[in-house]
Amino acid sequence: MSIFDTANKYIPGGVNSPVRAFKAVDLEPIFIEKANKSYLYDINGKEYIDYVCSWGPLILGHNNEEIKQNVIKACENGLSYGTATKLEVDMAQFICENITHIEKIRMVNSGTEAVMSAIRLARGYTGKDKVVKFDGCYHGHSDSMLIQAGSGLMTEGIPDSSGVTKSCTMDTISIPYNNLDILEEVFKKHSYNIACVILEPVAANMGVVLPNDAFLKGLRQLCDTYKSLLIFDEVITGFRLSFGGASEYFGITPDLVTYGKIIGAGMPVGAYGGKKEIMDMVAPNGAVYQAGTLSGNPIAMTAGLTQLKILKENESIYSNINNMSKYLFENLKYIIKRNNFDCTINYIGSLGSIFFTREKVFDYMSAKKSDTKKYAKYFKNMLDKGVYIAPAQFEAIFISNEHNKEIIDKTLNIIEDSIKNII
Template sequence: MEYKRSSALFAEAKKYIPGGVNSPVRAFNAVGGEPIFVKQAKGAYLYDEDGNKLIDYIASWGPMILGHAFQPVVNAVIEKTQLGTSFGMPTQIETEIAKLAVSMVPNVDKIRFVNSGTEACMSAVRLARGFTGKDKIIKFAGCYHGHSDSFLIQAGSGAVTFGSPNSPGVTQGTAKDTLLARYNDLESVKALIEANKNEISAIIIEPVAGNMGCIIPKKGFLEGLRKLCDDHKILLIFDEVMTGFRLAQGGAQELLNIKADIVTFGKVIGGGLPVGAFAARNEIMDYLAPLGPVYQAGTLSGNPLAMAAGLTMLKTLFEHEDIFKSLADKTAYLHQGLEKALEESELTYTINRLGSMISVHFTEEVYDFETAAKGNNSYFKKFFHGMLNEGIYLPPSAFESWFLNNALTYEDLDKTIDAATKVIKSL
C-alpha cells in the first residue's frame, strides 16, 4: 500500500501541531514509520487519505462498539445539532441518559457527566479525597487513567515509597500522594497500606487493563482489593473508561461481580463524541457541589450533542444485550485463528482476551506491566506493519488492547487471520 498523501499531511501537521498529532500514540513512535491519516470510516472499515481500505481494530480506542458512523447515532446528533450545539444550561436529555446509565450499572445511584475519561478519573479521585478526608491514592503500574498530574507517576525507589513524576510539569508535591502498586499483586498493595496507615483515600484501577495490552485480573485479585478497601476504609475506584458498556451492560463490575465505590466512564458512553462520567452511591455523590463541598464543574459537561450520541448508543446496547455475546464470540474466533497461526511458528507469544478486548504479546505469560514490557518489540513492529500492509489496522503500540466492533463480519475476521498467518510466517 502507498501512503503518499498521509506522509504529506503528516509533514504539514508537524509544522503547526507538536509532533504532528494531538495524542502521542498516533505518531507511530512505538512502531516506526509515519501515521495514517484517516478520511472517513463506516462500519468496520477505515478509509485513509490515499484511498486505502483498512479493517479497524481500535474502534477509536473503544467507543465505536457498534461500528463507525452507526446510523442511529449519526441521526440523533444531526437532529440535536439543529436545535443548538451548546447552552451551558440544564437539558432534559442529561436526565434521560443519567437515568438509563444508572439503571444499567450496578452499585450506583447517581452519575455526573464530564468531557473525557481523564476528567472523570481526576474528578473521581478528588471526590474520594474529599469524602474520606485522606490525601493519598494507590494506582497500578501500567494502568492509565488519563493525563492528570496525579496519574503521571512512575515507581519510586522501593515498594513502599511514593512514586516520582514521569513527566516534566508534574510536581514532587503531587507525586508524594500517589503510591504505585503492581497489577495482580495483592502483597504490593498490602505493603503500601501498611506503610501509609490511615492516609489512603482510594485505590484506582482498570479492572481489566487496556493500556499495557489487555491484562486480565487473576482470580482473587479484585476480590482481595475489595476486602482491603473495606478493612481500611478506602474507596475502590474502577476506571471503566474502556470496559464500561463494552464488556457487559454493567461493565466489568457486572461481568466480574465486584462492587466498586466509584466508577468512571468514557468511550462508549459518548457514542464517539467527547464524554466522560463518574458515578457512585448517593452518600458519595452528594458530596459534590452544589450539594456538598467537593467542587467540580464544566461548561460543556452534558453537551447536548454528546448526550444525544451517548443516549442512542446506550439505548441500543440496553435493548440488544445479545450484542455483548456476539462481540465476545467474534473475539474468541479471532483468538483461535491467531493462536493457530502462532502455534505453527517458533515464536514465543501469549494472547490475552476478555470479552471484546484482546492483545498479542511476543513473550510468555503477561499479567502486569513488568511482564508486558518483556515483549519482543521488534517482532511487534514487524507484525504491525505487516498487518497494515495487508489492510489491517491494529493499535500502533504493543501496550494497547485491540477493540473489536460488532460491525466486523466473520469474513473480516477470516481476512485478518489469513493476513496474520502470512505475516507471522515472515517473522
C-alpha cells in the same frame, strides 16, 4: 509537502495525541478521511479493517445509522448551550436505573477529567490523602496519575512527565498489578491514610492484562477493612465487557466508577458516579468542587444515549462480539502454536492483545518483556495489507458488532503472513 509535514509545522509532533504519532512503530501516521462499519478509509482512499474502534467505544462499529440520524437531528437544535438540558438528565437517569452500583452520576468531558474528579472526591469524602494505583494502568494525564510505574514499593511517587512536580505525585503510590500481598503491605504502612485504590479492572493500557481470580475480590476486602474507596476506571471496560462493565462481569461492586468516550459512542464525554452518599459531596451539594461548561453536551449525550439504549435493548450484541472475539483469538493461538511463534495471547470478552513474548503476561513487568521491534515490523506488515491495529505493542484490539466471520478470517490470514515475514 506531505500532510504530515504540514501537521508538524503547526501541531506538536504533528498529532493531537501521542498515541497517533506512530513513533513506537517507526512510521509516519496515516490520516483518516472517513469510516463505516468495520472499516477506515485514509485520505488516499486506502481501506483498512479497523481493530482500534476509536480506542474502544465503537461497539456498534463506525457510523451507525441510528446514532448518526439522531445526532443530525440534535444538531438542528444547536451544538452547545452552556446550560442544563433534558438530554443530560435522561442520560443520568438511564445509567443510574440500569447500572446497580451507580446511584448518582456527574457528566464531564473525558476519561482523564472523570478520573481526576473521582480522586478528588475520594479524598474529600474520606478526609485522607494517598492514592494507590497499579503499574501499567493508565488513568489519564492529570498530574497525580503521571507517576513512574515500578517506582518502588511504598515510596513517594516519582513524576513520569516533565512539568509535573513531585508535590503533585508524592501522595500517589504505584504497585504491581495482580499483587495483593504488596497492596496489603502498603495499607499496613500507611495505616488509614489511603483515600482510594484505583485500577483498570481489566488492564488495557499495557496491552490487555486480566486480573487473577482473587485479585479484585481481595481489593474490595482490603478497601473495606481500611475504609478506603475502590474506584474502577471503566473507560475501556464500561459497557463493553458487559452492559454493567467489569463490575457486573466479575461481580465486584466499586464505590466509584469512571467512564470516558464509551458513553458518548466515541464522542468527547466522560462521567464519574457511584453511591449517593459519596456523590452528594460534589458541588453544588457538597464541598468537593468540579465544573465544566461543556459537561453534558447535547450532541454527545444524544450519541451516547442512543448507543447505550441499543445495547440495553439488544444484549445479544454482547454474545456476538464476544463470539467473534473468541473466534479471532482462539484461532490466533492456533496459528501461533502451529508456526512456533514467540507470542502470547490475552483476551477477555471483546478485547485482547498479542504480546511478542512467549512468557505469560500478568503485570507491567511481564508485559515489558515483549519484543517491541518485532511488533513494529508486524504492525507495518498488517498496515500494508489493510489491517489497522494499535500503533504500539501495549494497546488493545477491539471487536465491534460489524466484525463478522468473513472479515476475521481475512484478518487471520493477514496476521499469519505478517508474522511469518518477521520471524
